[in-house]
Every structure is written in C-alpha cells, then in structure tokens.
Amino acid sequence: MVLPLLEHPSEAFLALLEEDLTKLIVQQDVAVVSSCLSCLATIVNKITKNYKLIVDCYVKFRGECWCVSQLFWEQKKRIGL
Secondary structure, eight states: OOOOOSSSHHHHHHHHHHHHHHHHHHHSHHHHHHHHHHHHHHHHHIOOOOOOHHHHHHHHHHHHHHOOOOOOOHHHHHHHH
C-alpha cells in the first residue's frame, strides 16, 4: 500500500483511512493484511496516536481467526480426520 506524503492531512481523511485499513485487515488475505497493518501502525504511531483502534482491530482480527479455527476443527470432526 502506498500513500502520498501529505503535509497536513485532515482528521476526516485520517479517520476514513484508519477505518478502511481496519476493514481490510479483517476481510482480506495475508498479503493485504500485512501491508494494511504496516500502514495503520505508521499512521497511528506518527500521526493520530489512536492506540485504542489498534487494540480494537487486534481483538476483532483475533475473533475472526478464532471463528475460522472453530469452523476448521468442526469440519475435521465431521469428516472423521
């Protein structure tokens, strides 16, 4: 993911960017997640200081991983492996 260098980005733009990156982290594959995490971490650490967003994103991502894991194990039990 590449963002242009902005001298004074608006708060609305940054909030929208954080929101979109968070959605991509939960919805996309590993390559996209990695890029989005890097971008989001940079935005939060250097500009917005919205650390709660990082914690919330982690909790949501962890929940999604748990759900996928549960589905995997249920499917494995069903087919008898």
